[in-house]
Amino acid sequence: MKLILRRGDVGSTLVPRPMTTETSWTPSTWRARPAAQQPDWPDDGALDDVLKRLGTRPPLVFAGEVRQLTSTLAEVAAGRAFVLQAGDCAESFEAFTADAIRDKLKVILQMAVVLTYGAGVPVVKMGRIAGQFAKPRSSATEVVEGVVLPAYRGDMVNDISADPAARVADPGRLQRAYDQSAATMNLLRAFTKGGFADLNQVHTWNQEFVASSAEGQRYERIAAGIERALRFMAACGIDLAQEASLHQVDFWTSHEALILGYEEALTRQDSLTGGWYDCSAHFVWIGDRTRQRDGAHLEFFRGINNPIGVKLGPSVSPDEAAALCEHLNPRRVPGRLTLITRLGASRIEELLPPLIRAVRDAGHPVVWVCDPMHGNTFVSAGGRKTRHLDHVLAEIGSFFRVHRAEGTWPGGVHVELTGDDVTECLGGAEEVLDSQLDLRYLTACDPRLNGRQSLDLAYRVAELLRGS
Ligand code: PEP
Ligand code: CO
Numbered sequence: 001m002k003l004i005l006r007r008g009d010v011g012s013t014l015v016p017r018p019m020t021t022e023t024s025w026t027p028s029t030w031r032a033r034p035a036a037q038q039p040d041w042p043d044d045g046a047l048d049d050v051l052k053r054l055g056t057r058p059p060l061v062f063a064g065e066v067r068q069l070t071s072t073l074a075e076v077a078a079g080r081a082f083v084l085q086a087g088d089c090a091e092s093f094e095a096f097t098a099d100a101i102r103d104k105l106k107v108i109l110q111m112a113v114v115l116t117y118g119a120g121v122p123v124v125k126m127g128r129i130a131g132q133f134a135k136p137r138s139s140a141t142e143v144v145e146g147v148v149l150p151a152y153r154g155d156m157v158n159d160i161s162a163d164p165a166a167r168v169a170d171p172g173r174l175q176r177a178y179d180q181s182a183a184t185m186n187l188l189r190a191f192t193k194g195g196f197a198d199l200n201q202v203h204t205w206n207q208e209f210v211a212s213s214a215e216g217q218r219y220e221r222i223a224a225g226i227e228r229a230l231r232f233m234a235a236c237g238i239d240l241a242q243e244a245s246l247h248q249v250d251f252w253t254s255h256e257a258l259i260l261g262y263e264e265a266l267t268r269q270d271s272l273t274g275g276w277y278d279c280s281a282h283f284v285w286i287g288d289r290t291r292q293r294d295g296a297h298l299e300f301f302r303g304i305n306n307p308i309g310v311k312l313g314p315s316v317s318p319d320e321a322a323a324l325c326e327h328l329n330p331r332r333v334p335g336r337l338t339l340i341t342r343l344g345a346s347r348i349e350e351l352l353p354p355l356i357r358a359v360r361d362a363g364h365p366v367v368w369v370c371d372p373m374h375g376n377t378f379v380s381a382g383g384r385k386t387r388h389l390d391h392v393l394a395e396i397g398s399f400f401r402v403h404r405a406e407g408t409w410p411g412g413v414h415v416e417l418t419g420d421d422v423t424e425c426l427g428g429a430e431e432v433l434d435s436q437l438d439l440r441y442l443t444a445c446d447p448r449l450n451g452r453q454s455l456d457l458a459y460r461v462a463e464l465l466r467g468s
Contacts, residue, residue, distance in 0.1 A: 002356040024027075025303035027267040027276060030260050031109040035296035037136040037258055037289055039157045039169035040150075047171040047261065054178055054265035060185050060281030062255065063270035063305070064398075069282045070250050070307045072124050074335030076367045080219060082121045082340070082465065083412025084112055085254060085370055086454070087128030089446035093155045093173075095307045096180055099416065101187050102196075104129065105421025106205040107251070107451050108196060111458035113205075117222050118462030123254070128416070130184040131255035133177040133279045134262075135445055136289040143209075152444075154260060157287045160444055174262050181280070185253060202226050207451055209421040213430045215455040254309075257284035260300050267304060275305040285309030285340065288374070288466030291316075291324060292454045292468050302328055307343060309338040311371065314347055318358035325364040337369040340414050345394040350400045360408060370399035371414040377446065380426070386447045389427030393460050400464040417449040 041047045049249035075081040078177075086108050104127070112123040142151045144162040152167065156177040159166035172250045191197060202223040210216040234240055257263045257278065265279040278284055284304075288311040290297040301308050323340065329337040339359065343351045361365055372395035373387060380386045396413060403410040409428055423432045423439045424447035432453070441447075449457065 013199060017213065025276075025299075027264045027300070027303070029303070030264070030300040031295040032298035033294060033299045034292070035260055037153075037287075038260065039153055041169050041171055043171070050171040051261050051265045054174065054236060054262065057178060058182075059268055060178075061197050061277075061279050061282050062182055063268075063272065063275070063277045063279075065305050066277050066279075066282050068250075070252070070305075070333070070335040072335070073307050073338065073367050074121070074333075076124060076364075076409070077183060077365045079333040079409035079411075080122070082119070083122055083124045083126060083367065083414075084108065084115065084117060085126040085128065085340075085369065085412060085414040086111070086417050088415045088418060088443070089128075089133060090154050090444045091129065091132045091180070091331055092160075093176060093180065094289070095442075095444075097388045098186075098187060100419065101129075101184055102191065103207060103275035103451075104417075105188065105191055105197075105251070105364050105419075107417060107419045108251075110205045110210075110258055110451075111454055112249075113202060113226070113321075114219065114455065115462050115465065117226060118459070119465035124131070124412070125249060126252040126254050126283060128254060128414075129255040130181045130188065131177070133180075134256065134258040134288045136256070136258055138289075154258075155261070155444070174259070177262070178280075180264075181253075188251055188253070193248045195247070197247075197249040197251075199226060199230065205421065210451040212453065213452050215429055215452045215459070218459065220456055222265070234316070235345075241261075250462050252281035252282040254285065255281050256287045257281075257297075257301070258287060258290065260296055263300065266402075268275075268291065270305075273305075276303055278304045281306075283307050283309065283338075285311060285338070287293060287311050288313035288315075288342065293320070293323065293327070296323075298327055304326050309340050309369070311340045311342055311374070312355065313375065314343050314351055316355065318354040321355045322358040322362040322364070325362060325366060329364065330342050332363060332365055334365040335367070336413075337364070338369055339370045340371050341399070342371035342374040342414075343395070345391040346399065347375070348395055348398040349402060353406060356402070356408055357405045360406070367411040368399075368403060368408060368442055369412040369414050370396055370410065371401070372396045373414075373446065380434050380437055382425075382434060382437055384441060384447075387438060389423045389425060389449070389456060392449075393457065394427070396461060397464065410464075413457075415449060415454070415457065416446055417451075417454045419451055422450045423450060425449050425453060428456050 134154040
């Protein structure tokens with residue numbers, strides 16, 4: 001056993017702590033473990049060059065912000081706030097415009113307004129954005145128009161075109177993903193702190209294609225109510241200009257931290273506390289395909305101080321769930337760990353209760369979030385990968401019912417959506433039909449809710465939060 005100096009829990013004083021080999025961690029200790037879902041990079045030299053360069057680039061987020069998010073999520077763990085985590089399945093280099101970022105933000109702000117106004121619960125707003133570029137795949141190859149190709153693994157790794165050369169993993173894409181994340185982050189900071197997210201703008205977030213629908217008109221009525229409330233408070237003599245929370249929002253970034261070399265390069269030691277932070281995003285999660293007990297992802301995640309998530313699909317056992325918590329949050333810090341269940345509408349009522357009991361009985365203060373998308377994907381009659389809003393809402397309904405029965409807090413929802421008027425998921429008040437899927441099916445990976453369907457979902461969640 002060797003003794004190393006490490007900053008401990010007592011303020012910022014250096015305290016000696018015994019460290020066994022088993023517990024010592026650095027941003028690269030994951031390299032000694034089997035890492036699932038990593039690309040087959042053709043040229044190690046080129047990869048190393050990119051990673052070295054990324055290691056010198058500025059962080060995208062700061063440790064202080066990340067700690068603030070952990071405290072905010074601790075409020076969720078305690079049942080006093082609700083998480084809305086939403087965005088693309090996969091961001092793309094192609095669809096990278098200010099308008100696309102703005103429109104996605106608009107939908108998320110609208111949904112947050114519906115939830116806060118409709119349920120009176122503070123909403124933690126988190127995007128699958130500014131880094132969501134890597135995809136785990138069920139198979140290493142896929143067949144496109146009769147041709148077998150290496151699987152598309154996200155724009156951070158290879159190109160989606162149906163061409164074998166385009167599918168070769170290219171480390172230059174890691175740099176491009178970082179650059180796009182930085183520019184996206186910059187715009188998000190400007191939008192959320194510079195006036196666009198001001199509650200006085202609540203009407204302007206309603207996009208035209210949404211405003212004309214029943215969902216959009218319902219939103220208009222909420223927006224009018226908020227405006228009336230603001231006018232009322234001003235008339236009472238309350239100085240609203242001084243209330244920062246009316247004019248700015250905290251918007252957090254998140255993604256699946258899949259490509260560990262990239263995440264390692266952006267992991268930095270905080271000069272204030274000595275702790276390590278993955279500065280590629282405020283919140284990062286482990287996917288359902290990379291949560292192996294002795295795998296590289298768990299090793300990497302246990303050492304970073306960000307708030308983290310783990311996706312739990314139908315194959316996870318209650319014991320495994322409790323073991324994951326023990327491994328990733330042994331000190332049981334509230335807000336540190338979010339469990340994102342994606343069990344499917346037909347199985348959640350059977351599978352979720354034992355998971356909740358195992359985690360609760362082991363004393364873990366987790367945030368429970370429902371991903372109602374990934375357990376409800378199917379192939380439409382026309383051959384499109386899709387999801388039906390009814391199944392999505394059914395899984396969320398069961399999520400609330402089960403948590404209420406177990407006495408735990410249904411802490412949030414995690415959804416794939418876009419601000420664009422796409423036809424990728426079926427259903428909704430303004431129904432998308434099977435025959436319409438081909439009209440605007442634009443996703444680079446999984447099917448996303450469009451703006452109207454996203455609002456439908458927010459109304460339903462607000463009702464569930466109110467307990468009706
Ligand atoms: C995803 O969130 O896009 C994803 C791949 O999810 P999961 O790991 O739950 O399958
Ligand atoms: Co997805």
